[in-house]
Amino acid sequence: MDLLEYQGKQFFAGFGIPVSPGEAVTTVDDAVAAAERIGYPVVVKAQVHVGGRGKAGGVKLAENVDEAREHAGNILGLDIKGHVVKTLWIEKASDIAEEY
Numbered sequence: 001m002d003l004l005e006y007q008g009k010q011f012f013a014g015f016g017i018p019v020s021p022g023e024a025v026t027t028v029d030d031a032v033a034a035a036e037r038i039g040y041p042v043v044v045k046a047q048v049h050v051g052g053r054g055k056a057g058g059v060k061l062a063e064n065v066d067e068a069r070e071h072a073g074n075i076l077g078l079d080i081k082g083h084v085v086k087t088l089w090i091e092k093a094s095d096i097a098e099e100y
Helices: 005-014 028-038 065-075
Strands: 022-025 042-046 059-062 088-092
Touching: 005 022, 005 088, 022 028, 028 042, 028 065, 028 088, 042 065, 059 065, 065 088
Parallel strands: none
Antiparallel strands: 022 088, 042 059, 042 088
């Protein structure tokens, strides 16, 4: 199976597995609207079939509407290892105490 992050999360949610609230969007305006519905802070994430999104600038934290608009505008159309970002996943930010 070759799923984007948002597709995997929607799949899990369909089976009752808890996932962070989020929405897939394809425009800056839709990204801002999704962030407003979800509530800040949110993470704006590029959806491409390749690793290294964060290091390439494809994952950004937005604390407010201005940051959501800026990050969505910067990430949409970004080329990450030959994959152009056409879809974003706007997700409620999680407070992560420790990562493994």
